[in-house]
Amino acid sequence: MSPLDETTTSAPLPEVALRCEGITKSFQGVSAVTGATFDVPKSQITALIGPNGAGKTTLVNILSGSMKCDGGTEFIGDVEVTNKESYEIARLGLMRTFQLSRELGGLTVLENLLVAPKHQAGESLLNIFFRPGKMKSVERANVQRALEILRTYGLYKLRDNRARELSGGQKKLLEISRAVMASPTIMLLDEPMAGVNPALIDRIGGYILDLKSQGVTLLMVEHNLNVVEKICDHVIVLAEGRTLATGRLEELRANEEVVKAYLGEVIDVNTAR
Amino acid sequence: MSAFWYYVFTLVFFLFDYFILAMGLNIQYGETGILNFAYIGFVAIGAYVTGAVSLPNSVGTGQHYILGWGLPFPVNLLIGGLTASAFAVIVALISLRRLRTDYLAMVLISLSLVLYDICNNFVPLFNGADGLYNVPEPMAKALHLNTNSFIWFFALVAGGISLIMWFVMSRITRSPLGRTLRAIRDDEVVAAALGKNVFRYQLTSMLIGSFYAGIGGGLLIQFGGSFNPTAWLPGETFVVFAVIIVGGVGNNWGLLIGALVVEVLLVHLPTFLPAIPGHAGLIEYIDAMLIGVLLMVMLWFRPQGLVPERLRRSPAEETTSRSTLDDFDLTEFESKIAAQSRVDSDEAGGRHEPA
Numbered sequence: 001m002s003p004l005d006e007t008t009t010s011a012p013l014p015e016v017a018l019r020c021e022g023i024t025k026s027f028q029g030v031s032a033v034t035g036a037t038f039d040v041p042k043s044q045i046t047a048l049i050g051p052n053g054a055g056k057t058t059l060v061n062i063l064s065g066s067m068k069c070d071g072g073t074e075f076i077g078d079v080e081v082t083n084k085e086s087y088e089i090a091r092l093g094l095m096r097t098f099q100l101s102r103e104l105g106g107l108t109v110l111e112n113l114l115v116a117p118k119h120q121a122g123e124s125l126l127n128i129f130f131r132p133g134k135m136k137s138v139e140r141a142n143v144q145r146a147l148e149i150l151r152t153y154g155l156y157k158l159r160d161n162r163a164r165e166l167s168g169g170q171k172k173l174l175e176i177s178r179a180v181m182a183s184p185t186i187m188l189l190d191e192p193m194a195g196v197n198p199a200l201i202d203r204i205g206g207y208i209l210d211l212k213s214q215g216v217t218l219l220m221v222e223h224n225l226n227v228v229e230k231i232c233d234h235v236i237v238l239a240e241g242r243t244l245a246t247g248r249l250e251e252l253r254a255n256e257e258v259v260k261a262y263l264g265e266v267i268d269v270n271t272a273r
Numbered sequence: 274m275s276a277f278w279y280y281v282f283t284l285v286f287f288l289f290d291y292f293i294l295a296m297g298l299n300i301q302y303g304e305t306g307i308l309n310f311a312y313i314g315f316v317a318i319g320a321y322v323t324g325a326v327s328l329p330n331s332v333g334t335g336q337h338y339i340l341g342w343g344l345p346f347p348v349n350l351l352i353g354g355l356t357a358s359a360f361a362v363i364v365a366l367i368s369l370r371r372l373r374t375d376y377l378a379m380v381l382i383s384l385s386l387v388l389y390d391i392c393n394n395f396v397p398l399f400n401g402a403d404g405l406y407n408v409p410e411p412m413a414k415a416l417h418l419n420t421n422s423f424i425w426f427f428a429l430v431a432g433g434i435s436l437i438m439w440f441v442m443s444r445i446t447r448s449p450l451g452r453t454l455r456a457i458r459d460d461e462v463v464a465a466a467l468g469k470n471v472f473r474y475q476l477t478s479m480l481i482g483s484f485y486a487g488i489g490g491g492l493l494i495q496f497g498g499s500f501n502p503t504a505w506l507p508g509e510t511f512v513v514f515a516v517i518i519v520g521g522v523g524n525n526w527g528l529l530i531g532a533l534v535v536e537v538l539l540v541h542l543p544t545f546l547p548a549i550p551g552h553a554g555l556i557e558y559i560d561a562m563l564i565g566v567l568l569m570v571m572l573w574f575r576p577q578g579l580v581p582e583r584l585r586r587s588p589a590e591e592t593t594s595r596s597t598l599d600d601f602d603l604t605e606f607e608s609k610i611a612a613q614s615r616v617d618s619d620e621a622g623g624r625h626e627p628a
Contacts, residue, residue, distance in 0.1 A: 066462055090468035104459040106523075107452065110587045114449070115456040116467050122449030125477065129444065139449060143588060160586045182467060 016077075017042040017186050017217035018063065018094070023072035025058055025241075032058040033069070034241035040186070040234075045208060045218045047228040047249075050238035051262050056221045057099050059238065060190050063219075064096040065089040076186065091118060093185035097192060099221070101171035105164030109155055112163050112174055113146035114139075116181035146181055153177040153207065169196040176207060187211065189220040193227055205231050225249070237262060279424055280545050284537050286428040288529075289435040290492050291536040295516040295528035296442045297485025302514070303522040303582075304446060305478040306458030308378040311364065311385035312486060313510040315357040317392065319487025320494040320505075323353030324405040327495070334407070336400045346411030350491040357487025361479040369475050373461075385507050393502040404501020411495050431492050438485060443525055445481065447585075454478055455523070512540060515564050519571050521578025530579050539564050 018040035025033040033055040040046045048056050061067035063074060065086035073082045076092050095116075104112050120142070121127045122135040150156045153173045158166065163174060172192055179187055189208070193201045201224070208218060209231055222228050228235060229249050237244040237252060239261040245252055252258045294316060301307045325340040327349040344352065368380045393402050400406075410423050411430070418426055445451055453474055456464045461471045494500040512535065520531020543556050571578065 064466055066466060085470075086462070086465035087468050087470045090466055096466050098463075102460050102463045104456050104463060106459045106582070107455055108585060108587070111452055111455075111585060115452060115464070115469070118468050120449045120453075123453055123474075125445070125450065125481075128448045128450060129441075135448065147587070160584065162584065178467070 015042040016040065018219065019075040020063065021073045023059065023062055023074065024070045025055070025062060025067070026070060031241055033062070035072070036238060036241065036243050038236045038243050038246055040217060040219045042217050043212065043215045044233040045212050045220060045231055046234040046236060047232040048219060048221045048236050048238060049223070049225075049228060049262060050244070054238040055241040056238055057190055060096060060188050060221060064094060064188055090182070093183075094188065095179035095182050095184035095186070096188040097172075097175040097179060097190055099190040099194065101168065101175055103163035103166065103171050103174055105162060107163055108160050109163055109166070109174060110143070110146055110150065110159040112178050113149060113181040114142055116178050117142050118182065149177050149181055154203075169200045172196055172200070172204065176204070180211070184216060186217045186219070189218060191221050191223065193222060193224050201227060279421060282425040282428040284541055286424070286431050286496055287541050288532050288537050289428070289431040290489050290496070291513070291516055291532040292435045292529050293438050293485055293492070294489035294513050295520065295532055296438060296525060297482040297489065298513050299517050299522065299525070299528055300442065300446070300454070300485075301478050301482035303517055304451060304454045304458060305475055306461070307369070307475060307478060308374060308381070309479070309482070310378050310382035310510055311388070312513055313505045313507060314385040314388045315360060315483040315486035316490035316493070317388070317500075317505040318360050319353040319357040319490030320500045321392065321399040321405060322356040322487070323349050323491030324408045324494040324500055325399060326352050327408050328405065336403070336405065337397050338400050338405060339398060346495065350488060350495070353491035354484045354487035357483045357490070358480045361483035362476070365476045365479045369472055369479070382507065385510065389502060389505070389507060402502055404499060404504070405494065406499035408494050408498045408500075410498065427496050431496070434488065434492065438488065439525060446525065450477070512536065512564065515568050517578070518568060519578060521580040521582065523582035524578065524580045527578050527580030534579070535564060535567070539567070
């Protein structure tokens with residue numbers, strides 16, 4: 001039976017920004033992803049939830065090109081990007097953050113952002129020596145934009161600190177702002193709220209809503225169901241490496257398989273409130 | 274020229290030459306994170322090719338070597354540098370595409386050993402274990418320089434070349450290209466996730482660094498007039514690593530200090546000291562031990578080197594009315610979350626209460 005057959009259906013989805021069909025991945029015979037199939041609707045926030053070991057991070061790694069899949073296909077819009085290199089996928093507008101923050105520790109906070117823009121004139125040897133004017137003007141514009149983003153994300157004061165000196169929450173913000181600097185159309189956020197304090201969770205939630213309002217498509221691995229309920233339009237449940245169900249969280253709460261595989265007692269969150 | 278000044282200018286030459294070599298290794302290791310344990314192989318290629326294109330045709334010279342074009346300085350030097358860069362392409366294609374960190378280092382040191390054995394044993398290439406000798410002293414005839422005056426002249430030439438190469442390297446390391454290389458050094462997975470073609474940048478770094486290695490090697494053979502396999506034992510790579518670790522990884526000025534401390538004070542200065550009676554060669558062994566101890570001390574107590582990598586600060590600008598992590602207003606975002614929840618609730622037919 002195809003995973004799609006088991007999918008809980010809801011209202012017709014809008015335009016699809018990211019699609020994966022039958023993605024599989026195993027590590028030395030141990031299956032991590034066993035046929036994940038889902039669509040990520042454009043300009044919406046989609047949550048990818050599931051128990052530990054469901055293959056969520058592996059899937060994010062595959063979708064972003066950091067890892068090759070064994071089977072299946074991936075599309076960004078209409079472009080097939082299955083097993084493309086990470087940088088090629090990024091150049092199509094898909095940016096990601098990591099479950100454990102991966103800041104560029106030796107670079108300053110500002111430099112972390114300045115790495116992100118695509119096709120910088122100053123990254124070519126020819127431009128460095130023969131078109132310094134162009135390089136400088138592009139760099140000036142990038143610096144201004146990076147400083148604006150740092151202001152928005154509350155990291156401006158820390159712009160000249162080495163990224164490795166930031167706290168865990170600040171590193172989460174840095175990762176998101178760095179991805180934003182690359183002008184993404186799709187963002188994969190791997191547990192953006194993990195290990196951050198409740199106030200910062202609200203802030204990050206606000207930033208994610210801001211990005212949605214700017215037309216960015218977001219796919220977010222998240223365990224915090226309160227956050228999922230508050231900000232996500234659509235939920236994909238992954239269990240044992242396959243898509244168990246998709247739909248709105250309220251609908252999924254009525255799905256016995258989902259409850260059994262993941263939600264468990266958490267389904268009572270409404271009554272708990 | 275007195276013996277004293279002969280020694281001084283010899284040391285000055287090695288200071289500048291190792292400054293160039295250290296800049297080349299630094300862009301590969303210090304800026305890009307490529308653990309190039311084959312670096313001395315690129316120096317050797319630069320030296321051999323510079324020597325072989327400077328020497329006349331090998332027939333009748335008593336040596337066996339390829340090329341023999343009799344080219345003048347600095348054309349010969351440039352060819353040596355470019356050949357080392359071309360070799361870097363081959364090495365990069367073999368090693369950089371699939372290998373990382375320690376595996377890459379092992380493959381590179383193996384390549385260095387293979388190259389060493391080829392040069393040492395295949396006599397028609399660069400005269401085997403005897404190496405190349407009688408390499409013409411650049412511009413000595415035109416400027417009527419004798420052996421002594423050539424020493425100070427060429428030490429100053431090396432100084433001028435190192436200054437130009439420092440300027441070029443500074444332009445590169447301060448540019449967005451340098452920043453991208455440092456991003457790859459810090460985390461190549463992140464760099465790739467940001468759209469950077471890591472292999473292309475690593476290849477660029479290898480090309481630049483190997484060019485510097487080739488130029489440094491070319492200067493060595495022209496200064497001494499000879500070059501053979503004893504001059505580039507694979508362990509020599511670690512002397513250049515010691516220069517950049519002691520001076521400061523990722524800092525061009527630190528490399529000059531590192532070259533002074535390691536190459537001049539520890540490697541070459543003691544060779545001018547009188548031998549310890551009854552213990553010929555002991556000084557060299559003490560030298561090697563001192564370098565090892567210095568490396569351990571630096572890595573333990575000051576891993577950033579004597580002159581640490583510079584923090585690249587943002588351009589100065591006004592600092593009024595900016596939100597910071599401390600003064601951030603949560604209200605706006607909380608209201609957005611509440612608004613979103615209301616929208617969700619409406620779309621879902623009011624199946625749940627807004628948060």
